[in-house]
Amino acid sequence: MRIPVTDLKAETEPLRDELMAAVARVLDSGQFILGPEVDAFEAELAAAVGAAHAVGVSSGTDALLASLMALGVGPGDEVVTTPFTFFATAGAIARLGATPVFADIEPDTFNLDPDAAAAAITPRTRAVIAVNLFGRPADLPDAGGVPVVEDAAQSLGTGAPRGACATYSFFPAKVLGAFxxxxxVATGDADLADRVRLLRAHGARPKYVHAVVGGNFRIDAVQAALLRVKLPHLRDAIARRRQIAARYRAELPADVRPQADHPNHVYNYFVVRAPRRDDLRAALREAGIATAIYYPIPLHLQSCFADLGYRQGALPHAERAAGEVVALPCYPQLDEDRQARVIDAVRRFYGA
Ligand SMILES: Cc1ncc(COP(=O)(O)O)c(C=O)c1O
Incomplete structure (x- = not known):
């Protein structure tokens, strides 16, 4: 049996009846946009993450976009962030006409280096986005009063938002995945939450009266209802991910070097640096084990950002990581036998 990197069917199966009942509830209600399911989900999510406010939006990308808009980011502004993340982090900055300023990562955590980020701040810096990559909390920079957005797309469950706000993604493969x-967006700042709420519905308040330009960033009622079924299982799912990560750490050969651990790491992905990475991937594929590379090209070297003027070698830690990392299968339903198969296959490859 092939072992995938993540197994959404296995995750969904035990909750099938409850999920179908949630869909039926929404169908029967006739309320498909915002409404009681969204209100309830927001309250439950806020309680789960330990934030005063949570606002459901259409994606992790739109959570970033709406947060930056709410913080007033626009043309001429700079936003400091990491080059080693999913594209959405920097895409949200560029879409607002602001300039992404990339600072290098820490080689052991793969997260934005807080000192490098602080050094990149200028009078034009309007915000910093730190990403809790793979589910590991990033150390936030001392940004001297500049708001820090925590891109927590991969790290729901690590704790309360630490910066101005945290943004979450419920993309199906995330720790809490929607359908x-x-x-x-979660925050302790009532004004910021209110601005995000306003922006997610075209800035309309009351309806058809627009003092600001927003967008359609609303979460679907049916997704909110489905997420309410999964949210109570988040803690157990994270505990399973941590167990798997602990076993990998103990039993994988020393040739591979896992991302630095953290007590609040939620292991959305278990990522290692691997010598001869591409050969290792081929050997694992041969053994029926899927792997993934998050992320093969650092963002400062993407051609869409060529006009920013970064050259190969500008951010060496991020560039090196992109060439060395690989994610191994890690999901709550990965049983012990399959964990052993992954470990054995890696050991065999390195002759350990
Ligand atoms: C770090 C990071 N930021 C932002 C996003 C964007 O989230 P979404 O896919 O829900 O738009 C993702 C996930 O895909 C992500 O991993």
Whole structure:
């Protein structure tokens, strides 16, 4: 049997009846946009993450976009962030006409180096986005009063938002996955939450009266209802991910070097640096084990950002990581036998 990197069917199966009942509830209600399911989900999510406010939005990408808009980011502004992340982090900055300023990562955590980020701040810096990559909390920079957005797309469950706000993705493969696209912004700042709420519905308040330009960033009622079924299982799912990560750490050969651990790591992905990475991937594929590379090209070297003027070698830690990392299968339903198969296959490859 092939071992996938993540197994959404296995995750969904035990909850099938409850999920179908949630869909039926929404169908019967006739309320498909915002409404009681979204209100309830937001309250439950806020309680789960330990934030005063949570606002459901259409995706993790739109959570970033709406947060930056709410913080007033626009043309001429700079936003400091990491080059080693999913594209959405920097895409949200560029879409607002602002300039992404990339600072290098820490080689052991793969997260934005807080000192490098602080050094990249200029009078034009309007925000910093730190990403809790793979589910590991990033150390936030001392940004001297500049708001820090925590891109927590991969790290729901690590704790309360630490910066101005945290943005979450419920993309199906995330720690809490929806059945389509969804996201949220959580914050302790009532004004910021209110601005995100306003922006997610075209800035309309009351309806058809627009003092600001927003967008359609609303979460679907049906996704909110489905996420309410899964949210109570989040803690157990994270505990399973941590167990798997602990076993990998103990039993994988020393040739591979896992991302630095953290007590609040939620292991959305278990990522190692691997010598001869591409050969290892081929050997694992041969053994029926899927792997993934998050992320093969650092963002400062993407051609869409060529006009920013970064050259190969500008951010060496991020560039090196992109060439060395590989994610191994890690999901709550990965049983002990399959964990052993992954470990054995890696050991065999390195002759350990
Ligand atoms: C770090 C990071 N930021 C942002 C996003 C964007 O989230 P979404 O796919 O829900 O738009 C993702 C996930 O895909 C992500 O991994």
């Amino acid at each position: 389509g696209d969804a996201g949220a």
